[in-house]
Amino acid sequence: MRQLHDLIKEIKQPELIEAMDNPIIEGLVDHSRKVKKGDLFIAVQGYEADGHQFIQDAIDRGAVAVIGEKNLTGFDVPYIKVDNSRHILGELAKVFYDYPFEDKLVIGVTGTNGKTTTSHMLHHLLVESSFQVGLIGTVKCVINGQTFTQKQTTPSVLDLYQHVYDSQDDIMVIEVSSHALDQNRLAGVTFDYAIFTNLSYEHLDYHSDMWAYFEAKRQLFLQLKPYGQALINIDDDWGKQLYEWLESHQYHVKRIGQTSDADVRLMDMGCNEGCNMTLKIQGDSFSIHSPQLGLYNLYNLALAFSVAYDLVEHPQLLVKKVKTFSGVPGRFDLLEMNNGVQVVVDYAHTPDAIKEVLKTVDIITSEKITHILSFKANRDEGKRDAMVKHSSEHSDHIILTQGDLDGFDSLEMEKELKDLRQQWYSNDIDVNVDRINAIYECIEQAKAGDCVVITGQGHKVYEDDNKWGTTTDRETVQYVNQLLATELSKE
Template identity: 45%
Template sequence: MKLSKLLNCLNEYTVGTSQYSDVNITGIQMDSRKVVKGDLFVAISGFESDGHKFIEQAIVNGASAVVGEQSLSLKVPYFIVNNSRLALGRLASMFFDFPSKRKKVIGITGTNGKTTVSYMLKHILESNGFSTALFGTVSYTVNNQVYESTNTTPNPIQLQELLAKSLDEFAILEVSSHALTQARIEGLEIDYGLFTNLSHEHLDYHGNMQAYFKAKASMYNFLKPDGKALVSEFDFWGDKLSNVLGRKEIPVRTLGCSGNHKLIIEKINLNGETEFTVAIAENNYNINLPCPGLHNVYNAALAFLTAYEIGINPKQIVKALESFPGVPGRFEVVQHPRGAKFIIDYAHTKDAFEFCLQTAKEHKAKKITHIYGFRGGRDKMKRENMIKASSSMCDHFILTLDDLNGIEKEEMLNELSKLNLQFGQNKGKVIADRTIAIQTAWKKAQAGEWIFITGKGPEEYETEFTLPVSSDKEVLTYLQEGISEHFA
């Protein structure tokens, strides 16, 4: 694409070079190491490094032009913008010919439930003959090809490139608050914007709940002219969002358990099964969900409402939900030879903990054990409430290591010990090695006990532990294969 045409997507810029030749651009990069001849390099002022420091390296590697925020004198065409992040998203969308215009895009934001709702929707759509791309925490799937997930929401170049490659009719995107504040979806257009819930998370990044909410709400700035908002009003923030969107005259479809909603959840039965009824358009539909827990009722109801708005027959939606196979690392159950259940879940907030642990109570667990830790360099403010939730709902819990992210091991262990002493109610202990913590619970597991291992889900370990495994699931597989014969 000619540089002059590509620049049409930018509202304004200053030409930072005395000479401006209309070169042909063959690619866009934000990483100077990936630049090849013919690329446009966009210098981003990042949190750990400043892309402007690597402009010369990008030019050496073949960059034909550069976009940045600083006044510089370069030997290639250079354009100064107010915000390189916004420019990158718009340039990537323009370069790949606005791929989100050519398909139906579903954006899902919220603290908990994004991944489960996205997988439920993918299953419903594909069960009804629609090809579907998926971008989220677990992986990216395009044209049935699976790519490793680098972030919950891809960077603008990767997102627009994969959307351009996609021949899928629908694209489902988990939209994180970090992605929204970092302009990763700039240039994207969304048909259906979904909101799950909001709870204490990422306040080390956003500062407070109002700023966190504002970041989430900004996803609706990317709706297409005929786009719709679908909002779960099961908490204060959902109700607040509906009011905000209503004032902007954005069409809003809400769901709840009572009141004036497009979809109402009725007759919830969680006693050993997960059954509920949804009422919509003066019709009732009974659903027997294979995923346990009230939180999954809410997730399924949001997926149902979205599929209904898309135009899928409600009976076919029910059929798909009742055959939903689940999500890797989301309430993934592994049976112990003695009759205990080990559950792997990504839960890493107080609310998510309570959803999981309450589900065990609803299913009459004889004993509840919880194994988890905290990631280094993340929101410390939520840790006290997470331990309080675990200690109040569990019979026993084990604090262990998660990803340290540059924090010293002893520093993290000291914090775990201190939190356990303050808020553990004499129910917890600290075992530094995550694999040994799980092995300890495995050896002691009894019939009817539910043991939750939370925080990582399907993710691989970044820290090296004792057992020769790379994830929570692999620990359990290792223990099953190595120990199960003793319990035959």
């Protein structure tokens, strides 16, 4: 609890403090339906709704004060006008939750692909090294050793501060999306480490162009503490640009890559029943074997290993801990079917991710590769052509299907997929909008040694029900395997 005057000192408009009541604030809320008695309601101009329209509803539910950015009067509680409600959320939360980040080491991970895997790898290495570590990300969150899930990669700024306030963890690893950075969901948070994995075509239904997308990602590094460390994959073109900008502005930067001038150098990279590399850091050399397939995962590992190297007392022990990392749900999830078919479930939903996953599949099979390539409805249609291009280069047969529709018309989505197939007119590309049937048919028709690759959904739970009651691609694949086992037993 805080008094209103103590909270709004951060706004630096003391004349407002003198002219208003000073109620006790029980909580901070930016959605009127969540308001309880004693809360301060912050009215935010949202992307789908304007919180100012719900001020009276918030007051009726018990709000004792309101902050907004419009010139409004006539309320029965103090109304405080600010220039930007969204910007002030972090400052208010920081005070209300008693500066919860100040006694923690905070690590942010951003990039188009690899954020989740890098975050989970780093969390694993540090937990196995006896640190108490919190994790906030796409697949799961872990606070005080307890796991839960959330809808957004990076939660709202109020939820984020609540999580950290509740945490007794010494270290926080936060997966940071471009949307979160652009929407100030990390306002007031400063980082000890900031990691950049890569940048490629994605989210241009939100960002105006690639430069705007890049600038959103760069914001994370502007929130480094004065002694904070940036770790950048300089083998990525955008990573190289970021490094040069940070270096010119005198940030502390470590370059991760294969080049001889890299501060952390990846050497002797190869994949066979997992992946191997030699990693050189500050004169130390580590021969590393990872059970995770994919050369791209070695970059994720190098970034995670580099941070852990700084923090642990005996870095050589990290080599053994890498071997016990079990991976991330929905990231190159390899399943063996009863009919001898291999199935890979992966969240890949960008052109570069599609290419890397299929290149890795080439390592595990020399037989036919069937790719079930799904697209979310009404989302960033500009990347679809490149995704089909990479799929056609690395797979033998492509099934175009749909992911979550988000309320979009199924018939319209089917038309879009058929139009896409027509552009690529090929006997090796088909359309099947029924994702469940597409998975069943591809696995059932495949032969022993073949591989069916299912991308786009990964760990995410289906929005719509289906005839089998499965909720994820992995569950669907496992159900198909049971059906095939029953059919085989009848023969």
